[in-house]
Amino acid sequence: MALPRVAGLQECFPGRADKIIRVLTGGTRAHPPDLIPLLMKFSLRPLLPLLASAFTFALIAPLATAAEKSSAPAPDFANEGERLRAALAAADDERLAATKAGDQARLEAILSNDLHYAHSSGKVDSKASLIKALTARTSVYESFHYQERKFTLIGAGLATMTGRLLVKVGPAGKPNELDLSILAIWREENGKWRFLAWQSCKMPVPAVAPTKN
Amino acid sequence: MKSPLRIFLPLCLLTVASLAPCVTAAEKNSAPTARDQARLIAAVTAADDERCAATKAGDRARLAASYSDDLHYAHSSGKIDNKASQLEGVLNGTHVYENFDYQDRTFIPAGPGIVLMKGRVLVHMKNKTSGEKTMNDINYLSVWREENGKWRFLAWQACKNASPAAPTK
Numbered sequence: 531m532a533l534p535r536v537a538g539l540q541e542c543f544p545g546r547a548d549k550i551i552r553v554l555t556g557g558t559r560a561h562p563p564d565l566i567p568l569l570m571k572f573s574l575r576p577l578l579p580l581l582a583s584a585f586t587f588a589l590i591a592p593l594a595t596a597a598e599k600s601s602a603p604a605p606d607f608a609n610e611g612e613r614l615r616a617a618l619a620a621a622d623d624e625r626l627a628a629t630k631a632g633d634q635a636r637l638e639a640i641l642s643n644d645l646h647y648a649h650s651s652g653k654v655d656s657k658a659s660l661i662k663a664l665t666a667r668t669s670v671y672e673s674f675h676y677q678e679r680k681f682t683l684i685g686a687g688l689a690t691m692t693g694r695l696l697v698k699v700g701p702a703g704k705p706n707e708l709d710l711s712i713l714a715i716w717r718e719e720n721g722k723w724r725f726l727a728w729q730s731c732k733m734p735v736p737a738v739a740p741t742k743n
Numbered sequence: 744m745k746s747p748l749r750i751f752l753p754l755c756l757l758t759v760a761s762l763a764p765c766v767t768a769a770e771k772n773s774a775p776t777a778r779d780q781a782r783l784i785a786a787v788t789a790a791d792d793e794r795c796a797a798t799k800a801g802d803r804a805r806l807a808a809s810y811s812d813d814l815h816y817a818h819s820s821g822k823i824d825n826k827a828s829q830l831e832g833v834l835n836g837t838h839v840y841e842n843f844d845y846q847d848r849t850f851i852p853a854g855p856g857i858v859l860m861k862g863r864v865l866v867h868m869k870n871k872t873s874g875e876k877t878m879n880d881i882n883y884l885s886v887w888r889e890e891n892g893k894w895r896f897l898a899w900q901a902c903k904n905a906s907p908a909a910p911t912k
Contacts (some may be wrong), residue, residue: 648882682813682886686855692900713817715884731901
């Protein structure tokens with residue numbers, strides 16, 4: 531083309547060489563090509579290192595910030611601990627209420643799609659099979675009473691729930707009372723705490739005298 | 744005159760070279776690949792094998808290295824141990840652990856630095872004084888956490904299965 535001296539630039543940036551030259555020279559379309567070497571020589575040459583860095587950085591910066599955005603920032607547990615534990619307790623209360631009610635929509639919302647639910651009987655449920663049993667009322671949960679419920683933040687967006695729970699459960703009208711040791715895992719999914727895993731185990735003897743309700 | 748491009752282009756390359764590590768480091772934190780996943784599960788499997796071996800050997804140093812300081816260990820008997828009491832139970836309890844026969848051991852990466860382990864294991868034990876052998880068939884849920892680059896055993900809940908396991912294979 532008309533710019534033999536910047537052939538290298540045209541090879542590296544095909545189709546964009548003209549624009550780059552205009553930017554470098556601070557010029558407009560009106561600059562005749564002959565002026566470019568002159569301008570480079572007298573006005574821009576000392577600035578070239580700076581320009582080259584700025585130009586390249588401008589190209590790369592959007593990539594870097596996009597990549598950084600996708601990595602989750604680590605939460606500040608010291609400050610956030612109380613707020614998170616309150617949110618977890620609310621989520622677990624909602625899980626128990628939805629379980630007692632056998633409410634499909636509320637169960638779908640609170641249970642993680644990856645749920646692993648291992649009963650003290652040895653039965654292991656997925657999300658689908660647990661919701662089916664609860665909504666069909668083949669197993670009816672009448673009451674839950676925590677003797678102990680402890681939330682421990684174990685990582686970004688992950689918490690364990692440990693403790694001991696008295697449960698009345700069984701076919702409708704014929705509940706058994708279970709005294710359970712529990713380990714559960716909660717995970718934050720899209721800003722919402724969801725129930726991910728559960729393993730319970732019957733305690734050998736009732737911990738307390740049967741409760742009134 | 745030498746073209747200014749001889750300066751310009753190398754400087755561009757230099758800038759790319761100096762910034763490239765930042766970009767790749769940031770990308771590493773997102774989207775793990777299938778290969779990362781396989782490597783992760785291999786690492787936690789090795790950590791659990793080491794835990795089982797250290798338990799059988801009754802090796803305090805190896806167990807202490809395997810257990811997180813925050814260990815919550817809930818036995819199928821209802822007993823709940825922390826790290827100190829669990830070490831004591833394994834080392835000076837009434838039984839020795841002779842074998843862990845996993846019927847199912849599934850690892851589930853749950854988030855950054857956390858892997859769940861769940862399944863079913865036949866635990867073979869021997870009474871230290873009488874020599875009597877017993878076997879517990881248990882379901883379990885457990886949590887592994889990466890602490891300073893090392894996978895450590897953080898939580899465990901076991902539950903005995905009602906009937907003996909059907910013979911496998």
